[in-house]
Amino acid sequence: MGNLxxxxxxxxxxxxxxxPLGGRRQGEVSRRHGxxxxxxxxxxxxxxxxxEVAAAAAHVGDIERLDAGGGTLVPGFVDPHTHLPWAGDRxxxxxxxxxxxxYLEIAAAGGGILSTVxxxxxxxxxxxxxxxxxxxxxMLEWGTTTCEAKSGYGLELEAxxxxxxxxxxxxxxxxxxxxxTLLAAHETPAEHRADPERYLDLVCSEIVPAAAAEGLAxxxxxxxxxxxxxxxxxxxxxxxxxxxxxxxxLHADEFxxxxxxELAADLGALTADHxxxxxxxxIEALAASTTIAGLLPGTSFFLKTRLYAPAxxxxxxxxxxxxxxxxxPGSSHTESxxxxxxxxxxxxxxxxxxxxxxxTLNAACSLELGDEVGTIEAGKQADFVLLEGASLDNxxxxxxxxxxxxxxxxxxxxxxxxxxxx
Amino acid sequence: MGNLxxxxxxxxxxxxxxxPLGGRRQGEVSRRHGxxxxxxxxxxxxxxxxxEVAAAAAHVGDIERLDAGGGTLVPGFVDPHTHLPWAGDRxxxxxxxxxxxxYLEIAAAGGGILSTVxxxxxxxxxxxxxxxxxxxxxMLEWGTTTCEAKSGYGLELEAxxxxxxxxxxxxxxxxxxxxxTLLAAHETPAEHRADPERYLDLVCSEIVPAAAAEGLAxxxxxxxxxxxxxxxxxxxxxxxxxxxxxxxxLHADEFxxxxxxELAADLGALTADHxxxxxxxxIEALAASTTIAGLLPGTSFFLKTRLYAPAxxxxxxxxxxxxxxxxxPGSSHTESxxxxxxxxxxxxxxxxxxxxxxxTLNAACSLELGDEVGTIEAGKQADFVLLEGASLDNxxxxxxxxxxxxxxxxxxxxxxxxxxxx
Numbered sequence: 127m128g129n130l131x132x133x134x135x136x137x138x139x140x141x142x143x144x145x146p147l148g149g150r151r152q153g154e155v156s157r158r159h160g161x162x163x164x165x166x167x168x169x170x171x172x173x174x175x176x177x178e179v180a181a182a183a184a185h186v187g188d189i190e191r192l193d194a195g196g197g198t199l200v201p202g203f204v205d206p207h208t209h210l211p212w213a214g215d216r217x218x219x220x221x222x223x224x225x226x227x228x229y230l231e232i233a234a235a236g237g238g239i240l241s242t243v244x245x246x247x248x249x250x251x252x253x254x255x256x257x258x259x260x261x262x263x264x265m266l267e268w269g270t271t272t273c274e275a276k277s278g279y280g281l282e283l284e285a286x287x288x289x290x291x292x293x294x295x296x297x298x299x300x301x302x303x304x305x306x307t308l309l310a311a312h313e314t315p316a317e318h319r320a321d322p323e324r325y326l327d328l329v330c331s332e333i334v335p336a337a338a339a340e341g342l343a344x345x346x347x348x349x350x351x352x353x354x355x356x357x358x359x360x361x362x363x364x365x366x367x368x369x370x371x372x373x374x375x376l377h378a379d380e381f382x383x384x385x386x387x388e389l390a391a392d393l394g395a396l397t398a399d400h401x402x403x404x405x406x407x408x409i410e411a412l413a414a415s416t417t418i419a420g421l422l423p424g425t426s427f428f429l430k431t432r433l434y435a436p437a438x439x440x441x442x443x444x445x446x447x448x449x450x451x452x453x454x455p456g457s458s459h460t461e462s463x464x465x466x467x468x469x470x471x472x473x474x475x476x477x478x479x480x481x482x483x484x485x486t487l488n489a490a491c492s493l494e495l496g497d498e499v500g501t502i503e504a505g506k507q508a509d510f511v512l513l514e515g516a517s518l519d520n521x522x523x524x525x526x527x528x529x530x531x532x533x534x535x536x537x538x539x540x541x542x543x544x545x546x547x548x
Numbered sequence: 549m550g551n552l553x554x555x556x557x558x559x560x561x562x563x564x565x566x567x568p569l570g571g572r573r574q575g576e577v578s579r580r581h582g583x584x585x586x587x588x589x590x591x592x593x594x595x596x597x598x599x600e601v602a603a604a605a606a607h608v609g610d611i612e613r614l615d616a617g618g619g620t621l622v623p624g625f626v627d628p629h630t631h632l633p634w635a636g637d638r639x640x641x642x643x644x645x646x647x648x649x650x651y652l653e654i655a656a657a658g659g660g661i662l663s664t665v666x667x668x669x670x671x672x673x674x675x676x677x678x679x680x681x682x683x684x685x686x687m688l689e690w691g692t693t694t695c696e697a698k699s700g701y702g703l704e705l706e707a708x709x710x711x712x713x714x715x716x717x718x719x720x721x722x723x724x725x726x727x728x729t730l731l732a733a734h735e736t737p738a739e740h741r742a743d744p745e746r747y748l749d750l751v752c753s754e755i756v757p758a759a760a761a762e763g764l765a766x767x768x769x770x771x772x773x774x775x776x777x778x779x780x781x782x783x784x785x786x787x788x789x790x791x792x793x794x795x796x797x798l799h800a801d802e803f804x805x806x807x808x809x810e811l812a813a814d815l816g817a818l819t820a821d822h823x824x825x826x827x828x829x830x831i832e833a834l835a836a837s838t839t840i841a842g843l844l845p846g847t848s849f850f851l852k853t854r855l856y857a858p859a860x861x862x863x864x865x866x867x868x869x870x871x872x873x874x875x876x877p878g879s880s881h882t883e884s885x886x887x888x889x890x891x892x893x894x895x896x897x898x899x900x901x902x903x904x905x906x907x908t909l910n911a912a913c914s915l916e917l918g919d920e921v922g923t924i925e926a927g928k929q930a931d932f933v934l935l936e937g938a939s940l941d942n943x944x945x946x947x948x949x950x951x952x953x954x955x956x957x958x959x960x961x962x963x964x965x966x967x968x969x970x
Binding site: 217224267268424428451461465466472478518520524525544545 | 886893898
């Protein structure tokens with residue numbers, strides 16, 4: 127029903143506002159004590175002292191009660207960059223990489239991204255849908271209530287559409303809200319390696335129009351990177367997307383400065399993601415634009431590059447920053463935004479408040495959902511994470527464990543950690 | 549009752565043997581498929597094909613069945629270095645450190661280790677016991693079935709004994725087996741800062757004998773580190789322990805080469821732990837000794853030193869390596885050995901098999917329990933972790949999530965992950 131009354135909170139921590147950073151500097155987070163929260167029909171009705179909330183509750187019908195046990199309430203997490211719909215298993219390849227086998231050796235043995243493409247092309251839509259559901263379940267368990275998810279392992283018309291249909295089918299039946307992105311230009315498929323432009327013709331003239339016509343994607347993405355797609359090629363794909371109503375967001379400057387940040391700023395892209403190799407000019411361009419910087423530290427960790435994006439320089443330049451899992455089978459195999467939280471504070475030198483803002487309000491804005499989710503304010507959708515511990519600080523401090531007791535989506539408990547059997 | 553029959557395994561992965569490395573090189577792990585496991589009275593009775601195990605089961609009375617769902621069975625994890633019995637909350641201090649406040653500023657404001665000492669001295673034994681139980685619950689949730697735990701936040705006779713009594717009381721009522729270590733020489737308490745030798749007199753002549761007489765500790769530890777206790781001071785403490793039957797294990801060469809590794813080797817210590825700053829001579833000394841190298845990468849991560857122990861050099865020198873959480877309030881606030889697993893493969897460049905050996909057989913040997921636990925072999929105690937995924941590789945590959953479905957202690961299910969409410 128979406129009527130919920132949350133009491134006994136140790137802290138309520140949230141950024142405020144509906145634009146990136148709420149018009150503030152990154153990390154201005156409201157931390158309130160002694161308040162309760164009332165939700166009505168899935169929206170936040172009131173936040174206030176116990177008597178204030180009791181008065182508001184008198185006007186609401188049946189209300190579910192949630193005793194927070196002294197824990198900390200934060201906005202539901204928003205994961206703005208994932209690649210959920212894929213098939214196949216690359217765990218053995220990963221173990222080989224850990225044992226010292228090179229990426230080239232692995233690719234030569236049939237591994238790498240093209241093995242995921244082969245498995246995803248072979249898989250049925252229902253198999254991919256089941257994989258997405260399993261991943262969404264895991265995301266919910268770790269506090270995510272809204273996410274973005276991309277295609278990009280089909281690399282041909284039908285397989286890209288199959289990925290997006292599987293994503294939509296899984297999302298239709300899941301508490302986590304999913305925003306879909308077409309990433310047909312993730313890589314050049316093997317059959318077009320001799321003539322990548324030919325594949326881009328296909329992307330622009332067939333795949334983008336078909337995905338848009340079927341309403342399967344809201345955004346269009348491209349992997350702008352040395353050795354993948356140049357800035358000029360990327361521009362072509364993103365402009366094709368714009369022509370069909372798909373706003374751009376892109377993979378930019380992950381391993382080498384590929385002028386992806388400048389392209390993002392020039393096109394008014396919603397995000398420029400990765401940015402480990404962004405140049406000074408790229409940072410200047412982002413600072414002068416509305417584009418949000420999307421950081422994905424899970425890839426630096428998982429790929430053992432030990433090279434992280436310059437988060438402090440981006441933040442100090444006034445650029446709103448998001449963080450995402452980048453959940454994918456090759457470079458960041460995790461659904462956990464808390465894991466990304468720990469990497470952000472320990473490897474990106476972000477503060478607790480900056481990191482919370484990155485995975486709530488800023489991430490919501492990067493999905494054009496800043497009016498709906500990303501903060502705990504009256505009128506917004508009632509999406510929350512109830513954390514262990516009497517303060518937001520505990521989320522950073524107690525690393526490597528599962529710090530979440532309850533996840534609320536639209537005023538309804540969507541995940542509750544069960545007591546151990548013992 | 550401890551009778552359990554585990555079927556439908558995707559893989560059974562275990563080091564073999566009862567000495568460190570099982571007399572092999574680090575990382576020789578047996579990976580078997582198509583086998584089942586039968587436990588009787590808490591011990592492993594048989595491992596074999598389904599008909600073989602069915603034949604063995606005919607001679608056992610009531611047997612609980614566990615369908616592994618295609619998952620991977622590994623030995624219960626052994627965490628050989630923790631500091632569980634403490635009181636107080638340093639999450640706010642940690643958040644300040646992330647925001648750029650220096651360790652000295654934090655210490656001047658009453659933070660740092662001495663704040664934990666003050667809180668632990670003030671706490672009642674039952675409060676500390678409840679904290680230990682909560683931490684043991686979390687360890688079990690993340691696969692630990694045996695651990696070591698140290699005192700060291702009392703730093704005076706009664707408070708050290710109180711910590712050890714609280715630990716013993718919590719352990720007596722918990723499935724996780726706990727081995728206790730006296731770490732009275734963790735730091736010089738404020739009241740003895742003018743004359744640290746005076747405190748060491750107290751440690752050697754009063755605290756060590758009292759802890760040994762009361763049977764509260766099996767081992768004696770010391771923080772051998774520049775600015776804490778020198779190698780000569782450390783030797784004095786560890787020799788006092790030996791006189792009272794407490795074998796040595798020590799904190800060695802964490803921040804600076806303090807000749808801790810050489811001291812450990814010379815005294816025949818069970819472990820030399822940390823070793824981020826170990827010298828070439830220290831490595832040579834360890835290689836020529838029976839001492840095990842205990843690596844604690846959680847501290848490098850949590851303290852943002854970005855300096856990890858030279859795991860590959862230690863392994864290549866033939867030194868058995870363990871990994872531990874170092875669970876403590878100041879430098880590694882986690883109970884999760886899977887989190888340490890991910891740091892080991894991604895930051896220490898260890899392989900999947902080396903890492904499994906480090907947190908099972910080698911850790912068991914460092915606690916003189918190699919005959920009892922640490923491998924899955926007939927006759928040993930039936931302590932297991934059932935992992936998601938059809939292969940051990942998945943434990944490394946799927947990072948940041950909770951990868952465990954069941955934990956078995958002495959043939960009994962001690963933890964089972966509950967289904968989400970949804």
